[in-house]
């Protein structure tokens with residue numbers, strides 16, 4: 001079984017809106033529903049869990065019904081940090097999924113995830129036990145010496161830019177969150193599952209990424225998202 005955990009626990013203050021950015025309506029549909037539809041449509045996704053900001057669980061339930069997201073099985077509360085939110089989502093699945101099931105973590109504010117990206121991350125996780133979507137980096141990266149200057153750069157050929165979806169066998173992700181919180185490794189100053197895994201000594205495997213799979217963080221990102229929907233309106237704006 002392949003289970004998606006969609007992280008929608010944040011308040012999104014950088015967007016400058018009154019409502020959390022995952023619930024902002026774009027052409028009469030909340031951002032989060034665009035994201036959920038990507039998973040709903042994918043034939044290899046069996047169930048969806050949403051880690052949701054408190055006070056919005058009922059709204060999410062109503063939207064899921066309205067837009068036919070019937071793979072949505074669980075809605076759980078977010079935590080104080082991104083790591084706590086993911087951990088809540090993982091622990092909630094204990095006893096409900098099998099150890100060798102694949103759990104796919106995805107940001108609720110990445111609404112343009114497409115089928116091929118999801119398929120590849122699932123296949124790679126089935127093969128290696130984990131997989132993170134990624135792309136080569138095409139800008140130059142400099143390390144700051146101080147607030148105003150630098151003398152060092154990192155060769156971009158050595159870099160990969162990682163995003164979500166990320167997929168892990170359930171036994172791996174569940175045991176590693178327990179270990180991380182018990183030993184306090186990989187959770188402070190490490191904001192996501194991928195960096196926590198590496199801090200706990202796990203080798204990560206790359207899956208295909210996509211430039212289209214943007215994270216909606218600022219108002220400009222929202223404009224880009226709208227422009228994309230309009231440019232491909234036959235598929236998105238029915």
Ligand SMILES: C[C@](O)(CO)[C@H](O)COP(=O)(O)O
Pocket residue numbers: 082107162163164191192194215
């Ligand atoms: C994939 C990710 O960049 C972590 O590697 C993730 O999107 C980060 O999300 P955040 O909410 O900006 O920490």
